[in-house]
Amino acid sequence: MRNWGIGVLVVAAACAVGGCGNLATLLPPQSVSDTKALDQSITSIKLDTHAGDVSVQGQAGLTKTTVVRTIKYTTGPAPTQDTYHVDGGVLTLSGDCGSNCSIDYQVTAPAGLPISGQATAGDITLAKVGAVDVGATSGDVELTDVTGTVKAKTTNGNVTGSGLKSGTVQANTTSGSVNLTLAEAADVSAHTTNGQIRLAVPGDSYRVSTDTHNGDRKIRVADDPAGKHSLDLTTDNGDIRVDHA
Template sequence: MTSRYRALPAILAACTISLAATACSSGDELADAPKDSKTFEFTGTNLSIESNASELELVPADIQDIQVERQVSGSVNGNAPESEWVLAGNTLTLKTGCAGVSISCKARYVVKVPRNAVISAENTDGSIQASEISTDLTATTGKGNIRLNNFSGHKLDLTSDNGNIAGDRISAPSVTATSDNGEVQLRFGAVPDNVGVKSDDGNVELALPESDYRVDTKTKHGKVTVSVAESSASMRAIQVDTRNGDISIMNGQ
């Protein structure tokens, strides 16, 4: 038996069992995972969400309470992963324990929130997705992408340590986006007043409605392309700063 075939079992084992979080996988293990749901009584207007090791989706709805749908798949140390979902005050905690010898340990939470709720969401090891939000939003990920669609709140603050940030039909007057290691792509549906974007390692692309803008760009290693109308007297400020990445600021909706 050659060394190539002797190594095969070890390679397969490495792709099946992980000593940290999720193992090698192909496809969506959560597609067939059972769904649990829970409703939390909520009387406030400010909601903080703390999550980890999961896919987090935020959905505004015509409701008063918080409704959560949960899917968990895989195993940890031979058992089903431990999962926590609890609302204490205005903080909703959604956590799944994937530490240890785990096989395809994953979780997905779909959180329906009242339309008037101001949301601050943090996912330390997973993605955040949101659509149709019309209030202020702060979204932070450690290792995961942020994806928004049709946002019309006044203030939007997005941060990802290791992940891409993407938004379509953004209509917020004030937008900040920061990614240490990932691309930022934002397409605006209305003229913003103030946009600040920073990426240490990643390209930045902004598509803005036609107007005049006061544009300030900085990059150490990258190409800068600006095709919007520029005016130093404009009240609409666009500031983009990258270390290693191209900057593109164009007209488009």
């Protein structure tokens, strides 16, 4: 009650000074959550979200997919429309719930499902999934124990990965760092404009190419021109470090 009272005073003061034309941005957010175990068998997950975080956790032996949805809003009644659907085994998560509204998703699914799609504003967290092809405009991408190829891109945010068994990894960001640890040797392409790149790889042979215009390079993995895997790492502003996992 005390915090709400302070919030009311702040809103009142803001209205007195600048008017209340943008009152929705000053009000404390409300939220409503629901949980649904899907009857359909899910073969892949697609992201099409605008505002809010997405988390997908794969679990070995699981047969059902469960979606926990949290809608945050500032004005009017709680949105009640459907924001995700299943078509042909593809679970699509949408972020369309109107203005002054965001949706967080927490999905528990069978391990190894491929994940694709885009998030405009929000973090993407994926664990124990299959092939990944995702992008975010503003938000981090975090990957754990991925067993398929990886394509991860964000404009403003970091790309991190651990326990990757991916064969091929592509990680790109404009403003942010790239930090990857491989569980199995793979071809890696990592690029950032402003940020560091840190990579840890298991023992194997690698063709190593690194370039930074403004930063240090610490490469502790031998460059083998005949290596089975390639490491292509570039940043304009930031350090590059490659270690053994």
